Amino acid sequence: MSNVIIKRAVENIRRGTSVYTPIIELVVNSIQAIEEKGNVDEGEINVVIKRSGQTKTDSAERDITGFTIEDNGIGFTPKNRESFDTLYTDKKIKEGGKGFGRFTCLKYFEDVHVSSTFAEGDSFLQRTFKMGKKTEIIVDEEITESESAETGTKISLKGLKTPIPERTVNTISRVLVEKLLPFFIKDDKKCPKVYLADESGEKVLEGREIQIAANTPFYGYVICELTRKVKEWLEEVKDFKPLPDRMGYFRRHSNLNLYIEVLSWEKVLKDSTMRNKIFFHKLGLE
Numbered sequence: 001m002s003n004v005i006i007k008r009a010v011e012n013i014r015r016g017t018s019v020y021t022p023i024i025e026l027v028v029n030s031i032q033a034i035e036e037k038g039n040v041d042e043g044e045i046n047v048v049i050k051r052s053g054q055t056k057t058d059s060a061e062r063d064i065t066g067f068t069i070e071d072n073g074i075g076f077t078p079k080n081r082e083s084f085d086t087l088y089t090d091k092k093i094k095e096g097g098k099g100f101g102r103f104t105c106l107k108y109f110e111d112v113h114v115s116s117t118f119a120e121g122d123s124f125l126q127r128t129f130k131m132g133k134k135t136e137i138i139v140d141e142e143i144t145e146s147e148s149a150e151t152g153t154k155i156s157l158k159g160l161k162t163p164i165p166e167r168t169v170n171t172i173s174r175v176l177v178e179k180l181l182p183f184f185i186k187d188d189k190k191c192p193k194v195y196l197a198d199e200s201g202e203k204v205l206e207g208r209e210i211q212i213a214a215n216t217p218f219y220g221y222v223i224c225e226l227t228r229k230v231k232e233w234l235e236e237v238k239d240f241k242p243l244p245d246r247m248g249y250f251r252r253h254s255n256l257n258l259y260i261e262v263l264s265w266e267k268v269l270k271d272s273t274m275r276n277k278i279f280f281h282k283l284g285l286e
Contacts, residue, residue, distance in 0.1 A: 004087050004136075004137060005135060006135065010106050013107050021104045022101075022102075023157070025105070027047065030070075033074050033075070033080070033153060034072065040190050045193070046197065047068070047176070049198045051064055061168060063163070065158070065159065065160050066109060066159065067156075069154070069157075070152065070154040075116045085138050106133065108157075108160065110161065111130065111156075111157075112130065113158065116151075116152070126145070126146040126147075126148075128142050220259070221262075221263060223262075234249045247263070248264055248267050
């Protein structure tokens with residue numbers, strides 16, 4: 001049983017987060033739950049956008065009110081439940097997290113509801129609870145026999161506090177991909193499928209299937225502020241090499257047939273200016 005001043009824990013989360021932080025946190029938790037279950041190949045995570053019933057006059061899209069994140073991982077076992085109910089958890093720190101990411105949910109959403117099926121011996125149990133807002137992290141908890149024989153967890157984030165400027169499924173999907181990219185490009189990482197959909201039925205657009213040969217090369221580009229900390233991380237941790245002009249870094253992942261460049265905003269602006277200058281010169285439009 002926790003005894004935490006949750007309001008203070010939430011208020012202490014000041015910098016480095018956005019409304020997308022709790023969604024990323026829950027998706028990463030789902031990936032770890034699927035890994036713990038040992039079913040990464042069959043693993044699936046579904047993120048669904050929840051909307052209000054009315055449309056704003058200046059937009060065809062209804063306001064976003066929340067999200068649900070559902071996975072087929074191991075579920076809230078007693079061990080995982082205890083980890084969730086602890087302020088700073090050793091389990092999450094060992095997995096690379098800070099151990100308090102779930103509190104970002106209450107920073108950006110009014111309510112957090114959890115429904116999870118987990119195995120206990122030969123039985124399957126369903127655990128439901130809400131995230132508390134006073135001194136208990138877990139409140140209104142109930143454990144019943146599950147009607148399902150499949151483990152997994154569904155977390156509902158309700159009552160969005162901060163409006164999301166991005167409204168369409170495609171735009172939100174691009175933001176989520178950008179923020180999850182560092183997690184997916186790890187050499188030793190194999191990830192489950194992650195889907196994003198709108199509760200109205202709209203899904204991320206899918207074009208025709210692209211036929212990819214075994215030797216097809218891939219190229220990835222990341223544009224960011226190249227701070228000292230980022231440079232140290234790229235050089236010392238990820239083994240990236242500097243570009244000749246020192247305004248970016250590159251690395252080849254031979255096992256993925258992937259070439260990645262991390263570029264500064266200044267380099268992108270400089271290179272695009274140069275390309276446009278040459279283009280207009282050729283057209284005689286200078």
